Amino acid sequence: MGRKSIILLLALALAALLALVLSCTAGTAELGLADIWGALKAGEDSDLARTILFEIRLPRALAALICGLALGTAGAALQGLFRNPLADPGLIGVSSGGALGALLVFAFGSALFACLPVAFHALALPIAAMVGALAITFLVLALAGTLGRRRIGGMLLIGIAVNAAVAALTGLILHFAADNQIRLYTFWMLGGLDRSEWILLLPAACVVGLGLLILPRCSRELDVLALGEAEAHFAGIDVARLRRYVVWTSAAMVGAAVAVGGMIGFVGLVAPHLVRLTAGPSHRFLVPASGLLGGILLIAADVAARLAGGASELPIGVVTAIIGAPFFLYVLMKGEGRTE
Amino acid sequence: MSFSAKNLVVCRNGNRILDDVSVEVPAGELTIVLGQNGAGKSTLLRALAGGLKPDSGTVFCGEAPLSALSARELARRRAVMMQSTQAAFDFTVEETVLLGRTPWMDAVETRRDREVAANALRTVGLEKFARRRLSTLSGGERQRVQIARTFAQGITPTGTPTTFFLDEPLAALDFRHRAEIMRCLRELAEAGNAVFVVLHDLNLSMRFADRVLVMDRGKIVLSGAPEAVLTPENLARVFGIETEIIRDSRGAFVRIL
Incomplete structure (x- = not known):
């Protein structure tokens, strides 16, 4: 990496820090x-x-940074793996799996967790989302393993099929769920960082930090x-090993990002672009750089979500999609980032 | 460390694409493989290079079967250029050629890697294009970038010879560059490397090859010095073309009638 790139990365890191404070x-x-x-x-x-800083503002800003770092970094790496600048983390089943895990808690949580201590209740949702995300990813990988040598392209199609099945x-669960459960699930799906608490942030930061090293x-x-x-x-290159990593x-x-912030689309797609x-x-x-930019974008989106909604803030997934969807179309039409 | 294969069989959809092929890729020689479309040339090249697993038979690198070597160890013993390589992202020419140095570097390229890449670019006449992006190049220029990348991979730090496998490296090139690339391959062979090339040009084969292999329906049907193999009778039998051989003081060439 040249000197110019290192200076740019430092500038991005500084900008992320500045965004965090602001x-x-x-x-x-x-x-x-x-x-x-x-x-x-x-x-x-x-x-x-x-109190405001340490109990409300800082955890929230850190949550935005952690989620943005995770989505941007993973987005860039997965686009590289799929050799496709339009690939999204959702393709490997993370998002649909996370949603399923969360929905199970919303729908059956009160029955399942009644016997558990109260302290665990706050973590039930993020843990279920994380487990769901990893379980569905495992399913996609295992199915892709049964393909022949050209597994990465096939994995994309398997991801689409598995996502459809999970959806x-x-x-089906939503069909039988009660109205208030559906409402909770819907708002969770739109994403939001208003639930950010230290007990959730610390493990998420560890997972994301490890990923940033790998x-x-x-x-x-x-x-x-x-x-x-x-x-x-x-x-x-040992392609199979690279794919696993x-x-x-x-x-x-x-x-981890889904567990902290729910479904936040487009950051993982837009930042690498x-x-x-x-x-x-x-x-x-x-x-x-995609990780740092993702962090900056998500901090900005979260501020916009807080300010735009007045008393009841906007879901952050709505903000990122409002910005992200037109950008996605723009990229598709210009055909950028791919050699003809 | 030269490559060889014993009794290779590759089947796809019930067809024998390689039918009991045994071959050697000797060091210091330029071996050119000829044959009609679908004769099994690319399959043989990929099997020899470790890019596909034969249904039976073994490929050796020196004494060791390929399965005993890791992808990285293998990449240090042979460089491969496939028929068409499309980069998914728009790298610069220099970045692309440096990708060939991957098996030789830890995480970051050294000055030596940059020198090798720059030399390889000079060899294919693209030194002025180093900073250009692939999307701004013509098809032939992109192909020369891939040739340069393959050359950059095959240069060992100690200068020990390696093996080069190239599948139709001249397909998109103009006349001048076809001849120039063939001269480069000749030089690589004379420097002690083994060079194995699939080609569709009788005259370039006649002029540059040490040895010609002719494939037909999954078998090597002819092999030997170009003048011994590329006779009107053989060409009529394998390719179904009528030819005459014209000799002058500079050698022989094939005229297709």
Whole structure:
């Protein structure tokens, strides 16, 4: 990676940090940069500011950063794996699996968790979403393993089929669910970071942090894979191993993001695109830069969601989709990022 | 470390694409494979290079069967250029050629890797294109980039010879570059490398090959020095074409009648 790329990455990291701090000032209660500084210094008189910062604003801003990092990084790596700039983390079943897991909690949770301690209830939903995400990804991978040598292209089709089956199962459960359960599920599906709590953030941060260490190490191999599966094998890449690494790491990262923020679309698709358009497709820069840009985008989207809705904020999935969908169409029409 | 195969059989959909083929790819020689479309040339190349598993028979690299080598170890012993390679993303020419250095590097390319890549680009006449993106190149230029990438992979740090497998490397090239690439392949062979090329050009084969293999319906039906193999009788039998051989002071060439 050249010096220019390293400077760009540092600039992105700095911008992400800045966005994180600035987003802590956004909200109904007045909290300026000076108040934040005071709260950090923990003076006696800044108790209220301290509470707002550490109990509400900071966890939320961190949640946006963690989810954005996860979605951007995993999005870039999966687009590389599928050799397709229009691939989305949903293709490996993470999203539909997470949704199914969450729905099971909404529909049957009260019965299932009645016997468990109250402290566990807050974590039931994220854990179920994470387990669902990983389980469906495992199913997609296992089915893809039965294909012949050209597994990655086939895996895409298997992902579509499995997603359809999971969606059908979800529909079936919804059909028999009560109205309030359906409402809870619907709002969860739209995404939101208003439930962010430290007890949830810490494990999510660990999972995402681990992914941030692993995925950039696959960059070189993803570059070679862009030439084709056979070419990558001829250039000495263990394609099966690469696929396992990328799929599992991405699934864990996106699963953690889903557990924290529900369904947040388009970040994993848009962030790698923006990076590729400006800095080229080399994954060594693309993977970390997409993560940082995803973090920045999601922090901004969360601020927009908080401010635009007035008293009742907008779901963040709505904000990202409003920006993301037209962008997706724009990319499709221009055919950017793919050689003819 | 030369490649060889014993009794290779490859079946697809009940057809024997390779039918009991045994072959050697000797070091220091330019071997050219000829044959009609569908004769099994590409399949043989891919099987020899470890790109597909034969239904029976074994491919050896030196004494070791290919299955004993990891993908990376194998990539250090042979470089492969396939018939058509399409990059999914729009890399620069230099980035693409550097991809060929992957089996030799840890995580980051060294100055030595950059030198090898620059040399390979010069060899195919694209040194001025290093910073261009693949999407801005013509089909023939892109093909030369892939040739350069293959050359960059086959250069060992210690200079020990390797094996090059190229499947129709000249398909999209103009006359001048066809001859130039053939001269490069000749030089690689003379430097001690084994070079194995699938081609569709009788005259280039006549002029540059040390040895010609002719395939027909999954078998190697003829092999030997080009002048011994490419006779009007053989060409009529295998390709169904009428030819005459014209000799002058510079050698022989084939005129198709």
